[in-house]
Amino acid sequence: MTKAEHFLKVNNEEGRIDKVLTEKYPEFTRTQIQSMLKKKFILVNNKPKKANYKVQAGDEIAIIVPKEEVIEVKPENIPLTVVYEDDAIAVIYKEAGMVVHPSKGHLSGTLVNALLYHMDNLSDGSDELRPGIVHRIDKDTSGLLVIAKNNEAYEKLTQQFLDHSIEREYIALVHGEVEHEEGTIDAPIARMTNNRMKRIVAKEGRHAVTHFKRIELFEGYSLLTLNLETGRTHQIRVHMKYINHPVVGDPMYGPTDSVDIHGQFLHAGVLGFKHPETEEWVRFTQPLPDYFTKKLEKLRNNN
Structure with missing residues (x-):
């Protein structure tokens, strides 16, 4: 070099x-x-x-x-599940295991590579590696993402995320039997100093709030719905570990013996926002992936 x-x-x-x-x-x-x-x-x-x-x-x-290594983002014919699309936006279902945008460790096979192949127009995004990308969900999380197809849509959607006016609801299977039917975790999140990939709850961290409701109990597990008031990296995963109920299958914050080949049991199933062009409130839902429903069936049968 x-x-x-x-x-x-x-x-x-x-x-x-x-x-x-x-x-x-x-x-x-x-x-x-x-x-x-x-x-x-x-x-x-x-x-x-x-x-x-x-x-x-x-x-x-x-x-x-x-010398900076130039990363070229190329279109790739990767199957893409489009839940909704018009001239301004697209709502995409991302399966667990797919990275949202390219980086030095993931130059291909990402959602962005698929978007470049399947869509004629995308916003510039925050940089050349993230055309159309307004927000992210983790590689091992499944769920809905809104994509901006022009810069005006990108700016308006980004502002909604900054204003915390976006509706985002997740479903998570967590370890342990959560005692409370509902609650709020208000705990700041910071990057770990000795591991830049991981986050922890720390007083010097950024404000982070997660609301949860318990919807089903199993022996040794709980099924929760979670709503994000803020959107910090790994927020749900860090907050659930903080209250001693880590997400099942989480390779970074959960027990290593619970890691599943399909991904962690965290699903972004509801996404609501004001349409950047029509200004009407739109709301999209996506059912749980098969591996998640099969896990729940197995737990119910064991109960």
């Missing part, structure tokens, strides 16, 4: 290396400099240093900037 490099010989500069380099190279934020130090992309006299290293006169600092 081609690499561009910056070189600095310390003369009058003083202080921590991350501060010195941020002032010298304003194109980098202090957070980026600290990240590059941690990844050993910055060397002092050919040796890596920590962010709190105090520069000294005569130090030779090399900043190695890896």
Whole structure:
């Protein structure tokens, strides 16, 4: 991979290396400099240093900037379940196991790859990897997503998510017998410092509220409906683990022996919002996938 490099010989500069380099190279934020130090992309006299290293006169600092890898998003003939479609929006049912948009770990087989093949028009989205994408659900979660087919629809739908006026209802099978018939989990969610993929409940986290109702009890399990007041990453999964009722089959927050080949037992079955063009309230529902209903039948028979 081609690499561009910056070189600095310390003369009058003083202080921590991350501060010195941020002032010298304003194109980098202090957070980026600290990240590059941690990844050993910055060397002092050919040796890596920590962010709190105090520069000294005569130090030779090399900043190695890896060239960004260009990710090309290609249309792919992947089956797509379209629940509703018009000139402004499409409502899609995503099966468990499908990633919503490409990333470095998932360059193909995503919902975006399928959308590019099956639809002529999509909004720009938040970046080139997310055309049409207004919101996401996790890879191992099944359920409904609204897709914006033009930029005006994208802006109006995004604003509804920011206003928390979207109706989103999930069904989850969780471990343990939930004591209360209904309740609210109001607990802030933050990214784990030692695992960037995982989230935890932490006081410094972002405001997160989940409402739940118990709709059926089994021996050792509960079936819940959940409504999101906020939309944080992994919100339901983190909140259910927090109250000691993790989602069954959750590979990240649940018991490892409950992981199912079909995905976790979490389904985004209801999606309601104001249509960005007509401004009428529209509401869509999607039944549980077969593997979910079969699991419930088995639990009912055991009971």
